[in-house]
Each structure stands twice: as structure tokens, then as C-alpha cells.
Amino acid sequence: xxxxxxxxxxxxxxPDPLGFILDTLSxxxxxxxxxxxxxxxxxLLAAWHRLRPMEDARLRLVARATSYRDLVPWMLRLSFGLVxxxxxxxxxxxxxxxxxxxxxxxxxxxxxxxxxLGLAVRPAxxxxxxxxxxxxxxxxxxxxxxxxxxxxxALALLGPGLPSLDDLLRHAFPxxxxxxxxxxxxxxxxxxxxxxxxxxxxxxxxxxxxGIVDKFLSYPxxxxxxxxxxxxxxxxVAPEMWVVGAGVLESTLxxxxxxxxxxxxxxxxxxxxxxxxxxxxxxxPILAHVGLFGLSSxxxxxxxxxxxxxxxxxxxxxTSGTADPVDARGC
Numbered sequence: 644x645x646x647x648x649x650x651x652x653x654x655x656x657x658p659d660p661l662g663f664i665l666d667t668l669s670x671x672x673x674x675x676x677x678x679x680x681x682x683x684x685x686x687l688l689a690a691w692h693r694l695r696p697m698e699d700a701r702l703r704l705v706a707r708a709t710s711y712r713d714l715v716p717w718m719l720r721l722s723f724g725l726v727x728x729x730x731x732x733x734x735x736x737x738x739x740x741x742x743x744x745x746x747x748x749x750x751x752x753x754x755x756x757x758x759x760l761g762l763a764v765r766p767a768x769x770x771x772x773x774x775x776x777x778x779x780x781x782x783x784x785x786x787x788x789x790x791x792x793x794x795x796x797a798l799a800l801l802g803p804g805l806p807s808l809d810d811l812l813r814h815a816f817p818x819x820x821x822x823x824x825x826x827x828x829x830x831x832x833x834x835x836x837x838x839x840x841x842x843x844x845x846x847x848x849x850x851x852x853x854g855i856v857d858k859f860l861s862y863p864x865x866x867x868x869x870x871x872x873x874x875x876x877x878x879x880v881a882p883e884m885w886v887v888g889a890g891v892l893e894s895t896l897x898x899x900x901x902x903x904x905x906x907x908x909x910x911x912x913x914x915x916x917x918x919x920x921x922x923x924x925x926x927x928p929i930l931a932h933v934g935l936f937g938l939s940s941x942x943x944x945x946x947x948x949x950x951x952x953x954x955x956x957x958x959x960x961x962t963s964g965t966a967d968p969v970d971a972r973g974c
Contacts, residue, residue, distance in 0.1 A: 647787060647853060647857050647927070647931055648857055648858070648861055648864040648865045648867070648868040649740055649784070649787070649857060649861060649864060650738075650739050650740055650926075650927060650928055650931060651868055651871065651924065651926050651927055652864040652867040652868050652871065653864070653867070654864065655861075655863035655864050655867070656863070657860055657861055657862055657863055657864075660859050660860050660862060663859075663862045663883070664859060664887060666883075667881075667883040667884060667886075667887045668887070670881075673880075673881070673883075673884050673887070676880065676884065676888075677887075677888065677891065680888075688905070705907065705946075708907075708943055708944050709944065709945075709946075711944045712944060712945065713804065713805065714804070714944070715801065715804065715838065715941055715944060715945065716764075716798065716801045716802060716803055716804025716805075716807075717761075717804050717805065717806070717807075718937055718940055718941055718944075719794055719797055719798040719801065719937060719941060720758045720759060720761060720764065720798065720803070720804070720807070721759065721937070722794060722933055722934055722936065722937025722938070722940075723758060723768075723771070723791065723794045723795055723798060723933075723934055723937065724755045724756070724757075724758030724759035725755065725759070725933050726755070726791060726794075726930065726933050726934050727751050727752070727754050727755030727758060727771055728751070728752055728755030728756060728759065729755070729930045729933070730748075730751045730755075730930065731748045731749065731750070731751035731752030731753075731754075731755060732748075732752060733930070734746070734748050735930075736751075736778045736782070736785070737775060737778060737785060737788055737791055738782075738784065738785055738787070738788050738931065739928040739930055739931055741778070741782050741784065741785060743778075743781070743782075750774070751771075751774070754767045754770055754771045754774075758771075758798070760807070760808050761803040761804075761806065761807020761808045761809050761810070762803075762807070762808040762809060762812075763809070764798065764799075764802055764803040764807065764809055765798075765799050765802055765803075768795045768796075768798040768799035769795075769799045771795050772792060772795040772796060772799060775791050775792055775795065776792065779792075784856070786852045786856060787849065787852045787853055787856055787857055788849060788931065788934065789844075789845060789848040789849045789852055790845040790846055790848070790849040790934040790935050790937075790938050791845070791934055792845055792848075793841050793842055793843075793844050793845015793846060793848065793849075793938060794841075794842070794845050794934050794937060794938055796841045796845070797837075797838045797841040797842055797845070797941070800837055800838060800841065801838055836948050836949040836950065837948075838941075838945065838948070839903075839941075839942065839945040839946065839947060839948025839949075839951070840948050840950050840951075842938045842941045842942050842945070843900050843901055843903060843906070843942065843947065843948070843951065844901065845934075845938050846897075846900050846910070846913070846935065846938040846939060846942060847897045847898065847899070847900030847901030847902075848897065848901065849897070849934075849935060850893050850894070850896050850897030850900065850913060851893070851894050851897035851898060851901065852897075853893050853897075854889070854890040854891065854892070854893030854894030854895075854897060855890065855894060858886055858887075858889050858890030858893065859886075859887075859890045862883075862886050865885075865886035865889070865890075866882050866883070866886060869882040869885045869886065870882065872924060896909060896912060896913055896916075900913070900942070902951065902952050903947030903948065903950070903951020903952045903953050903954065904947075904951075904952045904953065905953065906942055906946055906947040906951060906953050907942070907943050907946060910938075910939040910942045910943050911939075911943065913935070913939055914936065914939045914940075914943075917932050917935055917936060917939070920932070
């Protein structure tokens with residue numbers, strides 16, 4: 644696995660991505676390697692599901708993580724406030740390699756400050772989301788940081804949370820005389836259902852886009868990244884196999900998160916991959932990963948939510964009395 648290749652290599656045309664993939668997979672050894680790797684992962688997951696090692700510790704960890712739900716708005720504000728502020732200060736449009744001419748960088752910086760302070764959070768998140776969507780129309784390559792859309796949409800739905808200036812001002816100037824404003828709870832009703840879904844769409848979509856667009860559709864840059872970092876000495880396979888394998892792994896991980904399959908396990912795996920990219924490759928820009936780290940943390944706390952495979956399995960097994968209620972929203 645390696646980082647967004649577009650950030651660490653020079654742009655190169657990719658004349659035939661499908662031909663590149665088919666040519667790579669035409670070698671029986673490459674196919675055998677992919678199949679063996681997939682079977683090994685499935686075998687380990689099946690063994691874990693059957694044996695459940697350290698199950699009590701896992702359930703305690705999930706229960707404790709779930710108790711952090713009230714901190715989710717703050718986690719989102721910190722993550723995407725830093726993304727916006729960093730983009731404004733470095734004069735880029737969200738992605739480190741997108742530098743539009745005459746862009747009002749102060750707008751991004753101001754929106755980032757508002758999110759970090761917790762002031763006018765919903766309008767700021769909506770404004771930033773519109774800026775991102777407009778930038779996506781102008782520069783489709785921004786799809787690789789689709790996590791920005793998911794995170795800002797979730798934040799616009801949740802609101803500021805605690806601590807925030809919005810909350811302090813509500814209590815200082817309540818709408819009804821003599822009554823302090825009631826702070827909204829992010830763990831009730833539609834908030835507990837839609838926010839995990841938006842986070843999954845953002846994080847899973849970003850992983851899928853990175854696998855398809857950044858690896859398969861940009862395979863010459865991927866090959867250049869393999870040579871630049873000497874990855875074949877780390878894992879002795881052909882450079883082409885490195886690129887295809889990374890694309891398959893990222894896309895599969897993204898689909899698992901999108902569908903809500905073993906959500907907490909998937910986001911922990913993704914978090915580990917992101918950490919290796921940030922600390923193992925010094926020229927991989929941290930700005931491109933902050934939102935991914937934030938959504939990974941949010942999903943570890945919330946799990947898959949109601950609309951995911953994890954929850955569906957939890958409800959199904961709960962009817963037979965075999966499911967643990969802690970596990971119903973994401974293992």
C-alpha cells in the first residue's frame with residue numbers, strides 16, 4: 644500500500660487502464676497471489692468469527708467507544724476545520740495539488756476557523772460543502788478526497804456539539820427569557836442513524852476512489868511511486884502487481900466501509916494503512932489524510948449505524964437470542 648500517488652509523483656497520462664489491469668492479471672502468478680491473499684484474509688476472518696479471541700475485552704472496548712458519542716461533533720469539527728484552515732493557508736482547494744487561480748483563500752480559512760471555534764457551525768459546514776461540490780465540478784480529481792463531502796454533511800446535520808461557542812452563546816442568550824437553551828443530543832433519533840451513514844459514504848467512497856482513480860486510472864504514476872520508494876524490495880512482487888494489489892485492497896476496504904461490513908475492524912485497518920503512509924513516506928502531505936483520520940475515528944465510535952450490514956446481521960441474530968446488543972451497530 645502506498646499513498647495518493649498524484650501527490651508524490653509527476654502527472655502522467657494513463658493510455659489504457661483496463662489493458663494494464665488485464666495484462667497484469669494475465670500472469671498466472673499474479674492471479675494466484677491475489678486469490679491466495681483473499682483466501683488468507685477470509686480464512687482469518689472466519690477463524691476470528693468462530694473462535695472470538697479476547698471477546699470480553701472487545702465488547703468492553705466497543706462499549707467504551709460508544710460512550711464517546713457526545714464527542715463526535717467535536718471530532719468532526721477538529722478534523723474538517725483543520726482541513727479547511729490548512730487548505731486556506733496553503734492556498735489549495737482541499738487537495739494539496741489543486742491550486743485554482745485567484746481563489747478566495749480567506750474564505751476557506753474563515754470557514755475553518757468557524758468550525759474549530761464551534762461558531763455558526765451548520766452554516767459554515769454547508770458553505771464549505773458547497774465550495775467542495777463546486778470544486779468537484781471544476782476539478783473531478785477532487786473525488787479522491789470524497790471524505791470531505793461526507794464529513795461536512797455529517798457536521799451540518801449534527802451541529803456544533805460540546806464544547807463550542809454556539810453552545811455558550813445559546814446559554815448566554817436563550818430564546819425564551821429565563822431559560823437556558825437545551826443542547827441537541829447527537830445520539831438520538833435520526834442523528835444516530837444518518838451520521839454513521841454519511842461518515843461511511845465519505846470514508847468508504849474516498850477509499851474506493853483512491854483505489855480506482857488514483858491507482859488503476861493513474862497507473863503510470865503508481866509505477867513511478869513503486870520505483871521511487873523501492874516498494875519491490877519491501878514486498879518482492881512485480882511493480883504492476885504492487886499497483887493492482889494496492890488498488891484492489893483500497894477498493895475492497897472502501898466497499899466494506901460503504902456497506903457497513905465489520906465496520907470497526909475495517910476502519911481500524913484503514914487507520915493503520917493511513918498511519919503507515921503518513922509516517923513511512925515523508926513527502927506524503929498530512930493535509931490529505933486529516934479528514935480520513937477523523938471519519939475513521941467517528942466510525943469507530945458509532946459503528947455502522949442502522950443502515951449497514953453489521954446492523955442487519957445484529958438484528959437478524961438478535962431474533963434468535965444470539966447477538967450481543969453492543970454489537971448491533973458494527974463489530
